[in-house]
Amino acid sequence: MNPFPASPLSRRAMLQRSAAGFGHLALASLLAQQSQGASAPVSPLAAKLPHHAARAKRVIFLFMKGGPSAVDTFDPKPLLDRDHGKAYPFAQPRVKFAETGKLLKSPWKFKQYGQSGLPVSELFPHVAQCADELCVIRSLHGTNPAHGGALLKLHTGSDVQVRPSMGSWITYGLGTENDNLPAFITICPTLAHGGVNNWGAAFLPAWCQGTPIGNAAVPSDQAMVKHIRNTQLSASLQRQQLDLLAQMNHEHLELTGPNQALEGRINSFELAFRMQMAMPDAQDVDNETEVTKKLYGMDNPVTSNFGRQCLMARRFIERGVRFVQVTHSDSEVQWDQHGNLYKGHSKNAAEVDKPIAGLLKDLRSRGLLQDTLVIWGGEFGRTPTAQGTDGRDHNPEGFTMWLAGGGVKAGSTYGATDDYGYFAQENKVHIHDFHATILALMGMDHEKLTYKYAGRDFRLTDVFGHVVKEVFA
């Protein structure tokens, strides 16, 4: 006899106490046992219906840590070439990270690609072949000129307080489609500049937390979820151990009487056991064909690390993971070329260009691109003015990110920076607008995706954000 047949827990309370973790099984089964027929059991992580028709079901966010330069990649500025060495003719930002000098032209040439004629610089010859898939937003702007603040702003919408990450919000809103894997995964994230806060759930329920696989200092072929493997016990031995544990826990439960946490904990071991199998399987790219591996540049030491990350991302979203972030953050040289722009951006682009193109092509050929939203960009861009002779400083005032797949207008650009690429000028898209737009593409209204905490409703976009409908297909 169940003593809590009508336990007056709201859905919210249930979400908060959820005994689920990565999957919802613990709670789902618990509720199934308790369900008295009237209402079907609701699992917090079960896939949920969006607010409106979704253009995309899942996200792959290719994060270029350090801040790639827009005028050297996807936002060509002829006037920058012309006026190279002259002073920037407009006012510079009130608060700057460092002083910069005269205008610095791009060391790379741009060409137009595809039917759309989208201009891409020499840095991205492979991605250029996918130009017709891209929707390039050239008028992003944020508020924070330092890496840490800007990373937090981009990932969580707040550079002052600890807030849930975009992936956590999406997980909260939409749930997952695979019970044995986390709904939000971040592959080789940087531990610097906000670190875990960039994939943290903050006050959202614990199951919305991003699960890191390795970190930026770990080669992707060694990256693992912590404690996912037992190095000493075989699976069958561990199974025997868990059977004994389950027996003991059930007996204990009889002694204490029904208790949601105690029951949830019994199930959490079963879930963990299944996850131990599911996770390595999803990460195991070895049984991919040679053709596929080559497509991602996995056969080549320059591209293999990031290529493996991208290929893992595809395998995760194929298995129903909702949000996968892939970080490019070399442990020494990121996209942060205060100096050595030519060399640094060349190296970085060479590492990611082929894998990204491979990912786009692979998603397309598997029919996944149409409902997978791919996002590319960094925490800010770089100044068109020179720092030293061959460097650019941080620039949150106007920069480029691109979207692909997931219902975006392919082969298009949106917004513009000024003549030199310093400030966003036309159709400006603030980070909050960007977040609102991502949520809209996922079928969610950023003003309705709220969570009550400390007495008020919180949103990813705080009190800001406009959906940029113009980028919708």
Next chain:
Amino acid sequence: MPLMNRPFHFHTVLSSGFAGLLLASPLVAATPTAEGIEFFEKKIRPVLVSACYDCHSVEAGKTKGGLAVDSREALLIGGDAGPSVVPGNLEKSKLIEAVRYKNRDLQMPPKNALTPAQIQDLEKWVAMGAPDPREGKTAAAAQAHGGVNRSINMEEGRKFWSFTPLAEATPPPVQNTAWVKSPIDAFLLAELEKQGVSPAPAADKRTLIRRATFDLTGLPPTAQEIDAFLADNSADALSKVVERLLASPQYGERWARHWLDVARYADSNGMDENVAYGHAWRYRDYVVRAFNEDKPYDQFLVEQIAGDLLPARTEEERREGLTALGFLALGARVLAEPDVRKLEMDIIDEQLDTLGKAFLGMTLGCARCHDHKFDPITNKDYYALAAIFRSTKSLADEKLGAIKFWYEHSLATPDDLAAKKKYEAEVAAQRSKVAKFSNETRAKLKQELQTNAPDYLAAATLLPEDPDFAKVQTLAAERKLRPRYLLTARQYLTRAPEHPFYARWRELAAAGDQDGIRKYYGDVFTRSAAALTAAKAKDPKATAPVEPDLAEAYAALNDVAGLLAIPDKDADAFDGEMLATAEVMKDDLMSLEDKTPDPPSLMGVRDGTITKTLPIHIRGSYLTLGAEVERGFPEVMRTSFTKPILSAKQSGRLELARWMAGSEHPLTARVMVNRLWRWHFGRGLVGSTDNFGILGDKPSHPALLDWLARCFIENGWSIKDMHRVLMKSSAYQMASTHPSAGQPSSGVDPAMLDPENKLLWRAHVQRLEAEQIHDAMLAASGSLSAQVGGKTVPLRNREFVFNHTSKDATQYRALRRALYIPIIRNHLFDLLEQFDYPDPTMPTGSRNATVVAPQALIMMNSPFAAQAAQRLSAKLLSDSDAPEARVQEAYVALYGRPASSHDVTRALTFVRQEGDSPEAWTLLCHTLMSANEFMYLR
């Protein structure tokens, strides 16, 4: 078009720069003319509707920044930034400033500037007196949106329960007087009896001593302690246990941890940049001492806010006060914020928010940008407090690049500083040695690659455009080339298919003529080198050959991202012996750095430039300042009719602290006794321990709360006395099961009536907290170290925990209590992180107890769990040869009870099934430690 036909005089005035003349223009209040209205309708209304109404109209339900623009009145009142339109005055009209897009902090509409014609129209319209026919109830509506000037009524506000003076509560009469061991029981029982519920029976003695021991020390009771308690049949047996526990040093370690949650303690910054708070541990140890010595809470409070301003009789006392100030300095801050004024205000906000939640249970931070939306705390109250902290210095003068450091009181002696200098010089010397080696090796490598460039070019012809690395390695070995650079060369040639200098290579490669390539490029490189020498002979400043074709060859050979690009990272650039040497030298550098001593220092604050007033920062920004506010305390909590008078020579922190610690303050004692209750019982009388505001929970037993608060103050704010009071009650000693729960037939089922157990009809089943789990797993095998205090964070002060490299510089010494595990924000020790250690950026009085799968993974697979099991198993095996005795010992160590015969049989069957080996015993211990019986207190 009458407007065109009859040009207004303002146009001339404006264009001649006499706009100021219109300031006192009678147009301001004049009834708009027909022409004015026509102009508005034609030119202005359409712009407002299409460009502004989305975010600033009552119709759309949005008045962002407190501003609506859909009525004349609303425009004149304006938003948080001030009036949008001052008729006739362009410079004072925020609307004009915004649309002109000149002030980057005030640009509207946000996405795109209006067209120049539209801006001109708006200017013209304001200059002509802003004729506007729109009537509206907008202003009132805007207020309702919380935008404009919500007026807070302090009289009403003071009536809210938590702001009322502490009531003189007397314990109510009850029927079951036998249950009442303490006034606490009467308060609880009266409520239960009203509902017809009886409290659960007393817990058995084993359950009780396990509960009390974990509760006060965070550790399990030992077998001897259990036996002694079981053998003691006196009425005050539990009191004896409580006194023993309160006197043990482990008590302070356990209860300091509770306060450290509230103080959002951490050993690193962990916001935008994660650098070590190398001296934070001194504050941690101060808190441990404070609990062990039973420092009165009012004094504890004052020291943490104003320890530097207290009179000190001895150097020891002075240091104690300064150490306590760590409370104000430990927060997570955005250290690389380039806007220093913003940073300073953000730090003040963090301090106020923490102080408010920690001591008053108030979310003061909510009043930074506007009046508190719910609680009677005004924007003015916030800036009155902020002025106190504006007069306080929280940042050090030193910085490192973009990173600003927190203030510290240095305790360094000249010897300390000299020792540090000596090490720093050695580090610098080693660093330049490392750099020298890297540079020299790179130079040699470059020389070698350039000499062999023709061979690389020749070998590249044998590789496909995008070769497999294995193939590259084989070929490189044959040709005695470096594989990494052969690949780089081949890929470069693929990436630069039109480079003119390699046109010859493409021809010869197509013809398979390797010798031709060697000859051609060998020749051109040799000539280019000779040409450079010649050029330099003529002009010592020459950097390239004069001849264009040879200059091209030279440029191609030296292109840093070209054919022979050398990566920046030594690990990528070097191979073999040179890489090994570089790594060894770097290791030496790191260990030298690690050995550099940190002279002692105390994180804290001191008084800075005293500011008697501070302007209100509209929307929290120092760029839009409002009226000046004097230093002071939140009006709603003021306990005296006169305004506080603050010293002109000090920041006012001391007055603030003493006011908070006063016995008249309605919140301080209530908030703290409620936390003490929460930490004992598992749930606060006020569930929201850190929010006693309107959005917080209401007290389940308000009279009891006030009785406890008075009791606390009357006992001289002694926390140890409160433990005695609470633990003496029948309420504390109840069982966690209740005979009527789940038995609806037997009358009132308390589980149905009060499923969350708010009335406390039984004890809450509580999961061990992360530190208790950690410590108990080690204590079970007797391997937990008893060492108290000291520095444990393995980083020097201000050292990066994670810089851009993400390399993990932290390590944890596992055999000490979890209290000493370094709290690295953003990188918590796994076990703490997964078992609900609170967010160390936020004061937390009540931890969660979630159940998630990663906790199971830690128990199943972490080295920590495996080692703890192994230690226990080793102890069992050495303590006894009898299998049954081993099982008994494990059960007592982990669960505080003997194993039943059923338990023994099952355990021994399992061990035999796994081969009866030491590993089998370890596996059994591992399983016992993972069980719910171990993880939960009944």
